[in-house]
Amino acid sequence: xxxxxxxxxxxxxxxxxxxxxxxxxxxxxxxxxxxxxxxxxxxxxxxxxxxxxxxxxxxxxxxxxxxxxxxxxxxxxxxxxxxxxxxxxxxxxxxxxxxxxxxxxxxxxxxxxxxxxxxxxxxxxxxxxxxxxxxxxxxxxxxxxxxxxxxxxxxxxxxxxxxxxxxxxxxxxxxxxxxxxxxxxxxxxxxxxxxxxxxxxxxxxxxxxxxxxxxxxxxxxxxxxxxxxxxxxxxxxxxxxxxxxxxxxxxxxxxxxxxxxxxxxxxxxxxxxxxxxxxxxxxxxxxxxxxxxxxxxxxxxxxxxxxxxxxxxxxxxxxxxxxxxxxxxxxxxxxxxxxxxxxxxxxxxxxxxxxxxxxxxxxxxxxxxxxxxxxxxxxxxxxxxxxxxxxxxxxxxxxxxxxxxxxxxxxxxxxxxxxxxxxxxxxxxxxxxxxxxxxxxxxxxxxxxxxxxxxxxxxxxxxxxxxxxxxxxxxxxxxxxxxxxxxxxxxxxxxxxxxxxxxxxxxxxxxxxxxxxxxxxxxxxxxxxxxxxxxxxxxxx
Numbered sequence: 001x002x003x004x005x006x007x008x009x010x011x012x013x014x015x016x017x018x019x020x021x022x023x024x025x026x027x028x029x030x031x032x033x034x035x036x037x038x039x040x041x042x043x044x045x046x047x048x049x050x051x052x053x054x055x056x057x058x059x060x061x062x063x064x065x066x067x068x069x070x071x072x073x074x075x076x077x078x079x080x081x082x083x084x085x086x087x088x089x090x091x092x093x094x095x096x097x098x099x100x101x102x103x104x105x106x107x108x109x110x111x112x113x114x115x116x117x118x119x120x121x122x123x124x125x126x127x128x129x130x131x132x133x134x135x136x137x138x139x140x141x142x143x144x145x146x147x148x149x150x151x152x153x154x155x156x157x158x159x160x161x162x163x164x165x166x167x168x169x170x171x172x173x174x175x176x177x178x179x180x181x182x183x184x185x186x187x188x189x190x191x192x193x194x195x196x197x198x199x200x201x202x203x204x205x206x207x208x209x210x211x212x213x214x215x216x217x218x219x220x221x222x223x224x225x226x227x228x229x230x231x232x233x234x235x236x237x238x239x240x241x242x243x244x245x246x247x248x249x250x251x252x253x254x255x256x257x258x259x260x261x262x263x264x265x266x267x268x269x270x271x272x273x274x275x276x277x278x279x280x281x282x283x284x285x286x287x288x289x290x291x292x293x294x295x296x297x298x299x300x301x302x303x304x305x306x307x308x309x310x311x312x313x314x315x316x317x318x319x320x321x322x323x324x325x326x327x328x329x330x331x332x333x334x335x336x337x338x339x340x341x342x343x344x345x346x347x348x349x350x351x352x353x354x355x356x357x358x359x360x361x362x363x364x365x366x367x368x369x370x371x372x373x374x375x376x377x378x379x380x381x382x383x384x385x386x387x388x389x390x391x392x393x394x395x396x397x398x399x400x401x402x403x404x405x406x407x408x409x410x411x412x413x414x415x416x417x418x419x420x421x422x423x424x425x426x427x428x429x430x431x432x433x434x435x436x437x438x439x440x441x442x443x444x445x446x447x448x449x450x451x452x453x454x455x456x457x458x459x460x461x462x463x464x465x466x467x468x469x470x471x472x473x474x475x476x477x478x479x480x481x482x483x484x485x486x487x488x489x490x491x492x493x494x495x496x497x498x499x500x501x502x503x504x505x506x507x508x509x510x511x512x513x514x515x516x517x518x519x520x521x522x523x524x525x526x527x528x529x530x531x532x533x534x535x536x537x538x539x540x541x
Contacts (some may be wrong), residue, residue, distance in 0.1 A: 363456040
């Protein structure tokens with residue numbers, strides 16, 4: 001999660017030459033009636049409330065730091081700090097966000113936007129027919145980030161109309177209908193008819209009043225797929241990661257550079273960058289207060305757990321390596337940790353790679369850091385990429401790369417219904433070459449997997465079992481490991497980004513990677529962890 005200062009040029013026109021403040025709507029905060037102070041900020045009218053008076057009415061505690069001109073407000077769990085000099089509002093963990101106005105000092109009082117209390121604390125805001133704004137301490141129920149985000153009164157960054165929201169949904173569904181390869185699988189596996197779900201959400205947009213509610217509806221719609229084919233909305237907490245990872249061509253094969261650059265341009269387009277900045281400012285305080293409520297205060301999005309953890313399970317005999325993700329931003333630090341440990345345990349009888357819980361990242365991670373240094377002959381596995389010939393797919397791939405998919409109908413495990421919608425096929429020859437003449441690890445290799453193994457970590461499981469690189473132990477994996485980077489869809493009005501897997505990956509007998517995953521060589525017994533199953537197998541040798 002980024003932490004940065006947002007500077008906003010404010011056009012304040014209310015007290016020039018001794019003019020009196022402009023008072024507007026009344027606010028009722030838990031029975032205490034006040035009037036808002038209207039200011040002009042960034043060309044818009046913003047309603048402000050006296051901070052201490054409102055906080056007292058809502059049972060919040062206010063403290064003042066004269067030296068820094070900063071004010072802190074707390075409910076005992078969540079703390080929000082605000083600056084009266086700049087548009088800086090700081091959450092419990094120190095993350096800085098902006099609102100539609102900085103705090104203002106008028107006649108010895110500090111004023112904040114009405115929505116301050118809703119954004120940072122469990123306070124609901126509603127406006128009556130007479131224009132009176134009511135603030136109430138909400139009865140906290142079903143507390144989730146999306147539920148709280150859905151209820152924001154100031155949840156706009158563009159002020160989209162219902163028609164614009166529906167245009168975004170129409171655009172998304174049309175692209176998915178023509179390009180997404182898993183429509184049939186969603187019905188077969190999850191009982192989800194994506195067309196019906198889209199129509200329902202489209203009707204629901206007529207009841208929305210904020211841009212934030214469109215984001216929540218998109219999350220709800222794509223969430224029906226349960227990540228089948230990576231179908232998901234890019235959230236503000238992961239947006240910067242996608243931009244940065246595609247801009248970095250380090251460790252990428254040269255033939256991938258052009259496509260990676262195109263993906264980086266799509267994710268990093270200027271309008272989406274502005275949307276995700278605004279979404280961050282709206283969502284982070286909501287996320288913070290929900291995490292505080294559950295006693296799980298985040299640390300600004302910084303994960304301090306090493307990506308690679310190593311242990312000696314039995315001195316001189318059994319070594320253990322846990323790899324929590326194939327995050328390419330951690331490639332270099334992971335390489336050092338892994339190769340140093342390989343040197344330390346190169347003569348051990350057994351080395352266990354634990355990928356349980358690993359949700360993927362980049363397949364190069366497995367090729368370069370796990371397989372290549374530990375083989376002495378090429379690792380080869382053939383798979384197939386099947387694809388619809390939709391315009392969005394073909395904007396990233398040349399049609400001439402593919403052959404007709406019809407001959408694949410002869411494969412014993414090919415789903416014929418799915419194949420009818422996937423007209424293009426590409427034989428993918430997955431080859432990993434040895435890094436050295438001799439492999440570093442001389443002993444027997446084991447790999448632990450579970451249902452959370454997905455995407456590029458699924459690729460690792462598939463390659464491992466198909467090639468015999470290591471003995472696979474655990475439970476059946478989550479799938480979708482045969483393919484390449486999912487494609488982004490930039491919605492035309494909101495500029496929110498949705499992504500999906502363009503390829504329907506199959507093994508050389510036609511089994512769909514997303515549907516079937518990879519079944520281990522050794523399955524866990526009831527109540528047994530993958531590590532326990534592996535140690536049982538080692539003991540039985």
